Amino acid sequence: MKLIISATSPYSRKCRVMVHELGLADRVEEIESHPFDDDPALLQANPLGRVPCLVLDDGQAFTESALIADYLCEQAEVAWPRDWNDKRLEALGNGLLDLTVARRVEMVRDEGIQSAYWIGRRERGIMRAVDELEAGMGALGTVLAQGPLTMAVALSYMDFRYPESQWRSGRPRLTAMLEAWEARPSFANTGPPAPG
Numbered sequence: 001m002k003l004i005i006s007a008t009s010p011y012s013r014k015c016r017v018m019v020h021e022l023g024l025a026d027r028v029e030e031i032e033s034h035p036f037d038d039d040p041a042l043l044q045a046n047p048l049g050r051v052p053c054l055v056l057d058d059g060q061a062f063t064e065s066a067l068i069a070d071y072l073c074e075q076a077e078v079a080w081p082r083d084w085n086d087k088r089l090e091a092l093g094n095g096l097l098d099l100t101v102a103r104r105v106e107m108v109r110d111e112g113i114q115s116a117y118w119i120g121r122r123e124r125g126i127m128r129a130v131d132e133l134e135a136g137m138g139a140l141g142t143v144l145a146q147g148p149l150t151m152a153v154a155l156s157y158m159d160f161r162y163p164e165s166q167w168r169s170g171r172p173r174l175t176a177m178l179e180a181w182e183a184r185p186s187f188a189n190t191g192p193p194a195p196g
């Protein structure tokens with residue numbers, strides 16, 4: 001299988017971490033492709049022009065990190081716990097990622113066309129989401145599940161693209177969960193390069 005990724009993409013990072021944690025590294029070749037370069041190989045695999053994209057050996061391609069994550073779990077010999085609470089946390093974590101990416105997109109627009117309304121709306125959503133995750137995540141038996149990983153990837157992406165958010169303040173459970181992931185080589189070795 002081939003996993004088309006970009007180094008700064010948090011959605012790609014989730015899949016990359018799973019490949020390693022699920023013992024699939026010898027079956028999955030990582031291919032780097034910056035989505036904004038319109039690389040023909042990426043566009044052929046994914047008409048949406050987005051990463052990540054998992055291309056199976058028969059040429060069938062899966063887009064969407066959550067779908068790829070489910071597929072990787074099915075391929076693995078070790079089982080990660082999966083229940084509705086994990087799916088709920090994964091969906092909230094994905095939403096947090098979407099809002100943080102959308103904020104970033106607005107922030108890098110030229111000053112004249114930046115919208116304070118959209119930046120503010122994204123930031124309020126981000127803060128409501130981290131509050132809900134802190135309150136609703138409960139005591140995690142393990143971080144090795146799709147919900148906690150998605151949350152960790154989103155929080156780490158906030159450190160990268162929204163460091164002024166101070167999301168750790170008053171949120172000890174989320175802080176500890178991210179620290180637990182940061183201590184794992186799969187996560188530590190897939191972080192984004194220095195902010196640019």
Ligand SMILES: N[C@@H](CCC(=O)N[C@@H](CS)C(=O)NCC(=O)O)C(=O)O
Pocket residue numbers: 008009010011035036048049050051052063064065066101
């Ligand atoms: N919902 C998608 C989001 C993927 C996504 O937005 N990837 C970004 C990189 S972080 C991308 O490829 N953007 C290029 C574009 O939107 O044209 C997923 O979970 O895989």
